[in-house]
Amino acid sequence: MKIGILQTGHSPEDLFGSFGDYDAMFRDMLDGNGFEFQTWAVVDGILPEGPEAADAWLITGSKHGAYEGHAWIPPLEDLIRAIHARKQPLAGICFGHQIIAQALGGKVEKYEGGWAVGPVTYQVDGKDLTLNAWHQDQVVKLPEEARVLGGNDFCRNGILAYGDHIISWQPHPEFPNAFVGGLIEKRGRGVVPDDLLDRAAAELDAPVDNQEIATFLAEFYRKERT
Known part of the structure; x- marks a missing residue:
């Protein structure tokens, strides 16, 4: 199976050498499942010709807002709708979660409650899962199908699904705690309130459930669909 990674942002340069770019984190996360990967740097204006360019798709996180006026956002939304129409498997993370919702009729905005940073616990089907978060934007209005x-x-x-072929998470199952620690120092200071960053930094010893989501995502891609 070929998974097309739609890269909508880049890892900070200061962290690139240790962790790689965002697409590399997902390749590492899904390694060992027999997938083939191809990346399109959507954030740099590089998009596939259409949804048939891959068997399944993944949209990464980004420092940008889904509602911002970047030239690459409308064609990305068109591609999302085309993928959806073909019922191809599609996963979205953080910005990916938000842009899928926006493309399918939902609304994204800066959350008046502020930021979520570092290990955060989510309730999923009656179970607690802890994953790293890094966002202020949220999906505030759901698409009809969500x-x-x-x-x-x-x-x-925080976690949305559309039919049996689209799944999206607001948190980052691809982010190890050490990467979030780097984000706190390299991208967070002066943007996110210091008290929130300090609290998140103090919690980075907490275990996160990244591997559980990696297993889930691999099974999601391989699932047989009519």
Whole structure:
């Protein structure tokens, strides 16, 4: 199976050498499952010709907002709708979660409640999962087709599904704690309130459930669909 990674942002240069770019994190996360990968740097204006360019798709996180006026966002939304129409498997993470919702009729905005940073616990099907978060934007209005699979009091629309072929998470199952620690120092200071960053940094010894989501995502891609 060929998975097309739609890269909508880049890892900070100061962290690139240790962790790689965002697409590399997903390749590492899904390694060992026999997948083939191809990346399109959507954030740099590089998009596939259409949904048939891959068997399944993944949209990464980004420092940009889904509602911002970048030239690459409308064609990305068109591609999302085309993937959806073909019922191809599609996963979205953080910005990917938000742009899927926006493309399918939902609304994304800066959450007035502020930021979520570092290990955050989400309730998913009656189970607690802890994953790293890094966002202020949220999906505040659901598309008609969206089902809420999980969230918490701060982010109620944290995990969404559409049919059996689209799944999206607001948190980052591809981010190890050490990467979030780097984000705190390299991208967070002066943007996110210091007290929130300090609290998140103090919690980075907490275990996260990245491997559980990696297994889930691999099974999601391989699932037989009519």
